[in-house]
Amino acid sequence: MTNRIITDISNYIFVTDTPAKSDAIFLPGGSHPAQPEYAAELYKKGLAKWIIPSGGVSVKRDSWPGVREKADIYTGNYKSDCEFFTDVLQKNGVPASAIIGEDRSGHTRDNAFMSRTAVDKSGIKIRTAMIVCKAFHARRCLMLWQMAFPDVRFIVCPVHCFNITKENWFTTEQGIDRVLGELSRCGNQFVAEIKEYML
DSSP states (O other): OOHHHHHHHHHHHOOOOOOOOOSEEEEOOOSOTHHHHHHHHHHHTTSOSEEEEBOOSOTTOSSOOOOSSOTTTOOOOOOSHHHHHHHHHHHTTOOGGGBOOBOOOOSHHHHHHHHHHHHHHHTOOOSEEEEOOBGGGHHHHHHHHHHHSTTOEEEEOOBOOTTOOTTTGGGSHHHHHHHHHHHHHHHHTTHHHHHHHHO
């Protein structure tokens, strides 16, 4: 690959905004504590009133995979991404009253649309929101949450997991697989919506 190709892919996939006052924080599913830890930090700074963690068990697995980092701190017998994230949030000072969980989704698209269902059922109004996601997952999360919440202004606040960053993804096989997989999914998962919008 040439530097221009790497730069273009990096700029597209690794969306990063500055955290700002919002109505809510969305957490796409996962098993790294970095996402809910950062969300808790933003919450305690007064940047959001609500946190919406999402995720059941991935459609690629039969059961929840276990805590990826800090298993000595987060020791629960978690059954879902949402249950794990909720425990991390509470252990980091977020009250249960501020958490609206969604624990049935098995992939990112469902994370977004089932979070919409949970928000609608709760009766809260969201006009602005942050998405705290893995850095290499940022573009697809933004696209999906924007589809699920077309009237919400989103701010993407990524965290680094698997040691994959904008600066180094192209230097390891794991980084290349993750980022180019995201690039592919950002096209093939949105074909119907793009055609509907454009044609």
